Amino acid sequence: MKINRKWCSRRIYPARSGKWFYLLSSIFYLLSAFTGCASQRPVRAGDYWGNQAAVQQFQRSEKYYYDGKYNEAIAEYQYYIDQFGDVYYGDEAQKKIAEAFVRMNQWNEAAAGYEELSDRYPKSQYASWSLEESAKIYEQISAFKEAIRVYQRIIEQYWTSPQKQDAVKKIREILNKNFSENRWAKKKNIEIDNIISRKQRE
Numbered sequence: 497m498k499i500n501r502k503w504c505s506r507r508i509y510p511a512r513s514g515k516w517f518y519l520l521s522s523i524f525y526l527l528s529a530f531t532g533c534a535s536q537r538p539v540r541a542g543d544y545w546g547n548q549a550a551v552q553q554f555q556r557s558e559k560y561y562y563d564g565k566y567n568e569a570i571a572e573y574q575y576y577i578d579q580f581g582d583v584y585y586g587d588e589a590q591k592k593i594a595e596a597f598v599r600m601n602q603w604n605e606a607a608a609g610y611e612e613l614s615d616r617y618p619k620s621q622y623a624s625w626s627l628e629e630s631a632k633i634y635e636q637i638s639a640f641k642e643a644i645r646v647y648q649r650i651i652e653q654y655w656t657s658p659q660k661q662d663a664v665k666k667i668r669e670i671l672n673k674n675f676s677e678n679r680w681a682k683k684k685n686i687e688i689d690n691i692i693s694r695k696q697r698e
Contacts, residue, residue, distance in 0.1 A: 550580035557589065566596040577616075587613055587620035594626070598633075607633040611646060614653075624650055624657035631666065640674050644684065651688070655695045664692065 553576045560569035573589040573596075581589060594609030610630035614623045627650050634643035643666070650663040667688055675681030 546580075547583070550576070550583060550585075553580065554585055554589065557592070561592055561596060564599075566600050569593075570596050581616075587617040587622050590616060591622055591626065594629070603633050603637050606630075607637075607639075607642070607646075614649070618653070624654035624659045627654070628659040628663065631663070635666070635670065640670050644670055648688065648691070651691055651695070655698075664688070 553572065557569055557572035557576055560566075560572055570593050573593045576589045577586050580586070590609065590613040594606050594613065597603075597606035597609050607630045610626040610633070613620065613626040614630075617623060620626075627646050631643045631646035631650070634640070634646060647663040647667050647670075650657065650659050651667075654660060668685075671681045671685055675684075
């Protein structure tokens with residue numbers, strides 16, 4: 497059922513006098529507010545029916561994905577994130593969005609999708625991994641400065657992660673290989689050294 501978002505802020509004023517007409521108008525307004533606006537709010541952990549809807553929505557997204565209908569899957573996963581992503585599986589849905597873009601060879605969108613996972617769910621088990629995947633894609637499409645930027649995020653935000661050591665190594669390799677005589681690269685190397693020193697002291 498399509499919800500008219502205007503009801504969320506719309507007031508109903510009775511066009512005629514009379515307590516019965518006013519009462520019916522008030523009831524109609526309250527029903528509109530609770531059924532229309534409430535359905536747009538994210539589901540809560542204790543909301544049984546809301547969680548059932550979340551499960552069904554995720555399963556619908558998965559079916560599109562495994563049927564190879566990636567554009568439809570992306571739309572359904574995104575709807576799931578918007579409606580239910582703060583409860584659970586939001587990071588899984590965002591991961592699948594990025595992977596769907598990979599399967600369609602839409603590399604910029606895939607890299608952005610992986611980075612979005614870390615932005616939206618920084619404590620997810622996939623957070624540092626997703627940044628590494630994003631950086632690898634940027635490196636693959638020769639967007640080297642973007643790759644360095646994302647690798648640097650791993651060092652700064654996920655210092656204790658398994659991806660940190662490779663991130664440092666990759667930044668060095670990219671700088672030496674692609675920006676060896678570049679003044680920016682020299683400054684970037686110093687910046688990385690300073691970040692590492694600060695993190696080691698923390």
